[in-house]
Amino acid sequence: MKTLQRIEAFFQNHGFAVQSLGDLHSEPVFDLHLDSRGVNAGDAFIAIQGGQKHGLAFLSQVLDKKPGLVLSDRPLNEEERSIWEQSGCESVFFWSSDLKAILPLLADWFYDAPSRHLKVVGITGTNGKTSTAFYTAQLLEHLGNRVALIGTLGNGYWKNLSPTLNTTPDVISVQRLLADFLRQGYEWVVMEVSSHALSLGRVDGVHFQTVALTQITRDHLDFHGSVEAYRNAKKSLFTEFASNVQIVNLQDETGRELCDSMALSDLYSYRLEEGGHSGSSKELLCNHLRLHPEGLQLSLSFSEKHADLSVSLLGRFNAENLLCALSILLANGFSWHELLNGAHKLKAVDGRMQTLCRQPIVVLDFAHTADALRSVLQAIRDHLSASESQLWVLFGCGGNRDRGKRPLMAQIAEQLANKVVVTSDNPRDEDPEAIIGEICQGFSQSEMVTVIQDRRQAIEWTLQQAADHDLVLLAGKGHETYQEIAGIKYPFSDAQIAGEFCRVGLTENRQSAEDTIELVLKG
The missing domain is CATH 3.90.190.20 (Mur ligase, C-terminal domain)
Structure with a gap:
């Protein structure tokens, strides 16, 4: 939580002027919300332009909840000011035309930079994000780690997820979730990062321990307008965000482009059969894959280590998802033998094969x-x-x-x-x-x-x-x-x-x- 005075000082320290309505005081602001339905007494409601309406369209309902602060990207109009005055609430109103640009910094600061105290894994790609995230979480837990998920099927402990509307929540909710996970004692957070999230700035301000790519094919052209724009949105997770380790799929054209164009000392890769081994000690290779009624059998190589692995998963693409998950853990220093032992026990995700x-x-x-x-x-x-x-x-x-x-x-x-x-x-x-x-x-x-x-x-x-x-x-x-x-x-x-x-x-x-x-x- 932060006081109103500290919130005003935050804007001033970052060179953004705010104009206020109401008296500043040292009362704490408990939480930030972009969704008016989540506001409780003493919280801050952030009112910006949404997909259909501006947040101030819900001002009357919000003021009934006695928020500590309403923060907007424009001043109140005549009708809204009348609602404010008639409500008799003691909330404070801030507005700054630069609000949308500073939201990622504000959220990161307000929640005390939780991503820098967690190991956050961001997984992007057209298909396979959900399965890869679940396999990664299962493997991490098998090796004794507490793991939370943020993704299509919900947020929280991977065996008991809370439903969500979006694959990746809004920029405020992402930071709030990370802060909650940190308080609950989680060490790792595995996050699906959608192209919408990257284009709309939902993960801006997040520091990633690891970023990984499944593959990129045609999707969401109604939003991005072209395949090139869609691909560029996915690539931005690697080119525009801080991360310690990067993992790409060499079966994928975009993965190969990233591998060729990025001079990253911690870039890891994985490949399913075709093309043989690149010779890199940081490449996980499946030399042979056999599909049978009971699942998959893989012959794997990594840094001069070799092993055969059988899993009860269906589908060649799940072999790629599995390789991505294994690469994430290998890149973070987990034991090859313990990792393969855990992989034998992997279970498919509900609704995925x-x-x-x-x-x-x-x-x-x-x-x-x-x-x-x-x-x-x-x-x-x-x-x-x-x-x-x-x-x-x-x-x-x-x-x-x-x-x-x-x-x-x-x-x-x-x-x-x-x-x-x-x-x-x-x-x-x-x-x-x-x-x-x-x-x-x-x-x-x-x-x-x-x-x-x-x-x-x-x-x-x-x-x-x-x-x-x-x-x-x-x-x-x-x-x-x-x-x-x-x-x-x-x-x-x-x-x-x-x-x-x-x-x-x-x-x-x-x-x-x-x-x-x-x-x-x-x-």
Whole structure:
């Protein structure tokens, strides 16, 4: 916590003038919040322009909570000043036109620079961030460390995460989380760093012990505008942030560019098979990878050490994620032998190549980009052992997102699966039927494609149709427990629906599923 006087002095010491309304005093300000809903008595509310509204639009609700300070990037207008005066609250109002620029410094200072007292690992990339973060956390804990996570599936202890709205929270929340983790005795924090976070300054002010790259493919072009801008955002974690150790993927073009362009003495790399060993003592190489129904078997080399490793993870891409996680620990001086012993016990992340049931085998995955869908389908096909087995894929595309990937995902599904079911994902503010129409533009063989807009009906019908020796991939939603339609999030879980259907039994469900699909297709 900091007093109002110290907060004013902070601005002055950094050359930013603030204008105030109300009397300065030595009362403490307990916390900082960009979200008005999180403000408690004595906290500071930071009011800046959001995606749709300025924070001062919520001034009346905030003042009811008796904050110690309201800090804004502009002065109060006439209506807001009237609200302030009528509230009778004793809060202080600061404003500075430079507020947004100084927020990272303010948050770091207010919470006593927590990232400099923790070992923060930042992982970026298009796909694989979540799995790599979880594998890293599991390995660190196996070796006796207390580890917290910040990422897509939530924040906190990796086995008991608190839900979050964004992969990487806002710049204030990141520093608050780090400070909380430090108080709770955590030593390591493993953070997924999204391209949005890097572009919007959400991790500005964080000092990273280690930064790592999984890989970069097409994604979020609705936000970044071009593949080049997206790649540059990801690369900035290595070029614009302080870090002690850097880890890149030499299978990835951007990883190779970083390796060639950055004269970093602590740059580590990893590579999955292709190209052989570079000869560097800081490269982790998988000399051979075998995929089988039970998982993966890897032959590894690092700094003249060699070992064979078996893990119960599915997918070639998970081999890359595993190599990234192992590289993070090796780069931080952990024992090769103890690390490999821990790797044997790694578990898949919920919603990431997660096996739900068998006969048929049902796999749940968050794949929601063309490249991710390609990777998952290739990975599953590589694990199939029976030649007569068919690969089914059920997927949709989210609304208000990159429309260009919709026909691309259809093309990939058609190329790699035997049967395709197109359904709704999270349509958000778009018409689900229109989204499906854009997906279907990518198909050339309509006979292998079934369209069922209702996702529950689509899942149940697919499981009813699949043979016992087939494999069904439910793609796109993964760990999500909701479906967002017209701005409302409804409870919905692919895992729960598939689990219920399989527990009741395919035979018992057969007639109801057939009746339902007949009505859907005819309608």
